[in-house]
Amino acid sequence: MDKVKEFKVVNKSVDKIDSMQLALGKPSFVADLVPEDALIIKMLGSPHSHARITSIDTSAAEAMPGVHCVLCHENSPRHLHLTAGQGYPEPSPYDTAVFDYKVRHVGDRVAAVAAETAEIAEAALEKIEVEYEVLEPVLSIEEALRDGSPVIHDEPDVSHPLPVPFQPEKNIVSEVGMKEGDLDHEMETADYTFDHFYETPYAQHVPIETHVSFAYLDAADRVVIVTSTQVPFHCRRIVAQALGMDVKKFRVIKPRIGGGFGSKQEMLLEDVCALMALRTRRCCFWQLTREENFRYGRTRHPINFRLRTAMTAEGVLTGIGMEAVCNTGAYGGHGLPVVGCCGSKVLPLYRWKHIDFDAKVVYTNLPVGGAYRGFGATQAYFALESQLDEMGHAIGMDPVEMRLKNHIQEGEGSPVFAALGEGKAGVEMTIGSCGLSECIKLGAEEIGWGRRTLPEEKTGRYRRGLGLATLMQGSSIPEIDMGAASIKMNEDGSFNLLFGATDLGTGADTVLAQIAAEELGTTVDMMLVYACDTDLTPFDVGAYASSTTYLSGEAVRKAAAKVKAQILGVAAEMMNKPIDELTVRDANVVAADGSEVTFSAVAVYSLYERNQFQIMDVASHITHKSPPPFSAHYVDVVVDTFTGKVKVEKYVAAIDCGTAINPKLAEGQTEGAVMNGVSYAICEEYLFDSKGRMTNANMQDYHIHSLRDKPKIKTILVPSYEDTGPFGAKSVSEISINGAAPAIGNAIFNATGARLRRFPFTPERVWRAIREQSTVPSPSPEAVLSI
Amino acid sequence: MRFVDFLIPETLDEARAALEALGDRGYAFAGGTAFQYVSDRPGATAVDITRLGLRGIDQTDGGFRVGATTTLTDLVRYQADGWVLDRVATRIPTHQVRNVSTVGGNISRLFPWSDLPLALLVLEGGVVISDGEEQTHAALEFFTAQPLNRFGHGDLVTAVTLPAVSPPLGFGFKKENITNAAFALMTGAAAITLDGERLAKVRLAANGALAVPQRLTAVEDALEGRAADPSLFAGAVEDGIGGLDWRGREGMSDEFARHLGGVILCDVLEQALQAAKGEAE
Amino acid sequence: MSVEKAIRIQLNGESREFNVTAGESLLALLRRSGLTGTKRGCEDGACGSCTVIMDGAAVNACITFAFQAHEREVWTIESIGEYDDPSPLQKAMVEEAGVQCGFCIPGIVMSVKALLDEIPNPTHEQILENLDGNYCRCTGYEKIEDALHRTIAETSGEEPQWTR
Incomplete structure (x- = not known):
């Protein structure tokens, strides 16, 4: 493809196409669309972290007037499956039943009731008598790996669809690793070496809309599932698998999604809604309460790291050893792909010669890890970028210079790309576009990096600190993900654009419409977008892995190019001119001599006049690369050294996402990810009691930032051009959640000299770190000068 | 708290009579923003006390009298020399809660997060309770135990008083x-x-x-x-x-x-x- | 057993009678009456996506009992703007890209309306105070602030006191 850099529709901030509908409050979300007479589903969640159900009596609940169906393990099909929405066969275990005879975390499914009203359903839940044999729970990574630890998945039918090292008898979901060079030797001989442990917390996406679905039987006796999902096609496949039925029985429709961030890359309610609809022949509606959303919904995987690094006295990075142990909670979910991304999206950022990567995923009796924006990279960047800051400090090198000197550049590859894939090897890749150096320089200017002083120069109660983190992510999963789109022309020159990709609030529908309109030579208002409905729209893996713009966008562009060729063909016949003299411009076909016909005339001709046919085509796309977007994040914080309270005053994110198809939406993705990252770094964490029960499962006690808490956020889009993406685009949605924890941690160090290797940076953690640091000489004693 | 019935009286006497008749089942209900933290009691009836003319701030000799159903937002918006409760009320989240949450509600049931009682304690304010006649209790006395325990059935907080604050x-x-x-x-x-x-x-x-x-x-x-x-x-x-x-x-x-x-x-x-x-x- | 009683609400400018139980929230009443623009986010009074205006003030419909609205004026998002006549804030939200998933937006529109009806040109502190109960998880609030700033300039006819 030519490097077209002058665009008419692309790279313009056109209005998000569904935004007026949403701003007016029109019925748009699943709960707005439920038929009035739907039965209401309520779930009985487990009170125990780990227990076997020895008896369950639902007869009293079933006998209640208004109760239509009670489901539990005794009357539901058992086909073990995976709730995570991933390419098939998945890199994750089949360890979940619709209802099981064992519960593995507090809030796990025990039974569900469908009744005429929510009140009746709740009253019925109280009538279900369950006896549990309470088992010893496994509440940490260390306990999970201890010899003789209770086995969480001891069911005989648990299995794994791929040949990966799955060892449920040891609570190990999987292991993955790679080696390059000779790290052990490097650690012995390098000028400087570093070796630290880092921990990241349980946290949640907290979309404002909780999980919500309804299902009904249509007149043809098929099950229609309307659900807030990022993965409609995976959802259809998993529901069929879980219920032991054919895919053709199900139709999944995704209306607007009230926020996902990865949480809705999961089949969480739909199997029960479908089964209830089949049993009752009524529409059955289920929405999680906020408390259930915390307990039963998915989380970010907590990961413990040991990070070893080596460098020369001149600050050239030479060796890295990352050991990551990932807690996936009670079910395998996205554990392996997440921990894989700790390596694949993180290690290639710098030019290490010696690499050891060794990662493990373990089960515990805690909430279930899922996909969450950043997907492992978020956790690993905390470790890497924190340590890099220490490395620079040890030799007195500015963090900016440290990164400019070592980051990957255009035309360079990394052995990591080929080594690490999803449940199999990855795909070799060289970097086609990289604006990171410019991101680093522009960000430094915007934050005022020049005024940065060293911690030992600061005095007083309130101390200001500046911090930096640099980042990369990917764009789609190469040679695994597929997206497809179809385009159909109407007689007024408008087009129906259908695809399986799912806009979860990101603006993907708008971005894909812009790509189609650019290729077709028309405007966004002529694109009628419909997505997603598994009966009507072509397949797409769904909204994850930063794939929609780059992967589905290219499918849309290819479909548009094919439709454009058909339009030109019809116009050639109408105008009696050779097709190669014709081009499209402003919804017209224009000939070399200046004569033109309108798109509308072309469509009318094709539909009604001569040689009639439907101008329409479909295209699919897979990628052979996962080109990384790059970003530099700077933060300016003030620490109250008496209370430990950290106030983030300003945040700068400079990002290279290739061509920004819609700059304002790209900024919005960046700002939203930054804000989520800041909130995660400062205050978000699950708190548990000694039995593994979350104690802050509501939005009063699990905190996310409001407008009153936010720092000023400045986004700088740094253009580059990715040849393999639609009109030069790469991804933008995930990368910017990765920066806040390390950048703020580095800023706290810069302010106080205290290094935190665990967050959120709550007042107590910061206060303790400051207190401990004041007895320790600087620089950090772990920085060992080995020659 | 889930209520099984509600009453919407229009005068203080009506409200007091209703609460007296309901006894333990009666709950004086104003903004209601804290009732989610109150445990259920069977047969509870809410008596809406927001329409009894108890909302408003008056300047008195050397201070202020704040009606019991004055909202926290009213406290934030009020301006007068020596007025300090705006500084307290603005730190009580959130704006929607401040819009309905009342002074009386904030002081009648003490939680670890109750803020107005602190201001009344240090400013040595008063709490006015009506059992038909108004009596003013010193804040220190009022807050030494859960205030609700000292109310008889039908007693209502009608106002709080506090001094204007100026040097010295x-x-x-x-x-x-x-x-x-x-x-x-x-x-x-x-x-x-x-x-x-x-x-x-x-x-x-x-x-x-x-x-x-x-x-x-x-x-x-x-x-x-x-x-x-x-x-x-x-x-x-x-x-x-x-x-x-x-x-x-x-x-x-x-x-x-x-x-x-x-x-x-x-x-x-x-x-x-x-x-x-x-x-x- | 809960008693059902009739209440009367001046709802979006129209006097309407409803039978409600003591335990029914205003949110539940609105949504079962077809006014689904008011969203259910937390049912805990924390997230603000159910914000409506009652007697001029923004309130969380989820922790407001329906009976509290008896003989009061309640305005919901359905009363604010239409495709052919959006409110200045709705128009600015669209044009400044303040809407991502959009689930929180009706609540934010209502909170801002209540604020600007009372204080047409608020200070920054007043804005922060009066939007502290509306969570948005998508936007990072920057584009919402852009839209709000523009709306204040347009509707107050003055230079906003709050400088962005």
């Missing part, structure tokens, strides 16, 4: 929380009356890191009569708060709660001293 009286208030909308980790309030260069009167109270709002009389006693010198605060606070039952919230330790308590109390004493001296913050 100064007021300080500070709340530390994880986010602006979070419950308090620690809230402190102080009032200092100066007599020349001496601390004539010191009132200090804390909540958030304690179970309920408390006056810290040991610190007050240690400071009263001494020089108006902020460097004395840390020592007096440190010596005076050790015996209290400090409670870490939001995953924080009790040890940290005590530390944070000390820092915030010094901060509010400094604020109050500065204000008492008539210096702008």
